[in-house]
Amino acid sequence: MKTTFKKSVLAFLTCVLALAFALTGCSGGGKDPKANFVGSWQYSGGTLDGEELTDEYMDMLKEWGLNCVLILDEDGTGVLDMFLEVADLKWEAKDATTVTITAEDESHDLKLKDDKLVLEVEGDKLIFTKSDKDLSGTVKKDREAAEKEEEVDEAVEDDDVQSVEISPAVTVADDDLCTITITEKFKDDWGDIGFVVNITNKSDKDLTFYAPSGKTNVNGTMKEPWFSANLMPGTSATEEFTFSSGELDSLDDLVNTTIGIDAYLTDSYEDVASYSATIA
Template sequence: MKTTFKKSVLAFLTCVLALAFALTGCSGGGKDPKANFVGSWELSGGTSEGEELTEEYMEMFKEWGVNIILVLNEDGTGSLDLFSEVDDLKWEAKDATTASITVGKDTTDVKLEDGKLILEEGEDKLIFTKSDKDLSGTVKKDREAAEKEEEIDEAVEDDDTENIEISPAVTVADDDLCTITVTEKFKDEWGDIGFVVNITNKSDKDLTFYAPSGKTNVNGTMKEPWFSAHLMPGTNATEEFTFSSGELDSLDDLVNTTIGIDAYLTDSYEDVASYSVTIA
């Protein structure tokens, strides 16, 4: 139910494209009404599709790590952070209790009432309160995170992934304990580069395979490996062998690579095997 409600709130907020502000003091004669609106504002309550936006929902949004923030700058610019998706906006104060916000081609009026900014659309009512903190830094982080996610999505859409088969497969181990082979080089959508490793546990023991520090280098440069696989007796698995430090720019960099894979008894942590191989 909470997930459904989150979606309904997001749909409503996206539709109206407006957020709110709290009144820091109604203006007296001659006071610039813009001063009532400048600052950072957060969703604090209201109703949406007949559901009350209680304090529980506000806490739930925080737990999800999503923000509903409006920053209004004194120069009439601002930004709308809607569930961590950020848009630029323009705004103006019509009078001491009314402001208009424009996002893209859509403009919406909001009203200040009792120190809160009220946005009403049909039976829905959203209430915003002015924060005592400058939230522009939070909005900036959300914008950067959204841009990074968009870059990743575009990379996936552009099929910015690569797999190169290693033929014949390189054998790391083949004994009574296990068989380990390296079958592919890969680059994934996150930009990580490494090897695809197939392992079969031939023993009657519960084993954990891992890449120990100090046994991996790429073309003569030491790298810190990232690899772990837990296999029950008689089972097999396909895992990725990557590098947690020392970036590689492309698969062309992954040459003359020496990797180490060791094994220990899962229950007792007793080392039982150590293997190493060089992949051209």
């Protein structure tokens, strides 16, 4: 009698447990939440200082060669490459929609929503979209560039700073919109080489000037320089048109240079002008 009763209880418990496991399997509760986050994520928009980062803005960053990539590896490590600032990190999935990343002793939660990872910090929002490509090569390239810049920064002393006046100054633009002139060649204390640019916005619009991809040539070789200047109507500025460390070794390399500078309306990102000039 007692034996029959025990068998009945065990049989009942076995059925209950089997049903519980079946329901858990159907609900997806057995899936490791880490699987939702592993892979390469690319910055795709958001807000900054209350302003929405539009597709045009994102295209501009891409043209400038600026990347923002988040990689989360299966072993709980990863890397954040934010515009050439590369930081290693650790991460863990708190649940199926929340991942915590920790880098340089700071931790932040990212929320998974509509297949996008969203990071909100001090009112700003960064949105990452899952890439179908492995972006570790991009991160490696940016890391090497950052390390090289740091090495140059440590190796170059203040007395290595050089400048050579360009006389007469080279006029890149002189119209109703703006004037742009090149007045010097320089090598700074980071080892970067480039030109000093004087620029005046003569229009009634807020303009941003930049160096577009594929328009600058140094002695027969295409280069990707860095240049950006935002000018309110009627204002002037002196900026640097710079080639990254390693692209040019000395001022003597900066010869027979054709530079390109374009302008767009800051508020709408609408291109309004394109200029170029050659410096011997």
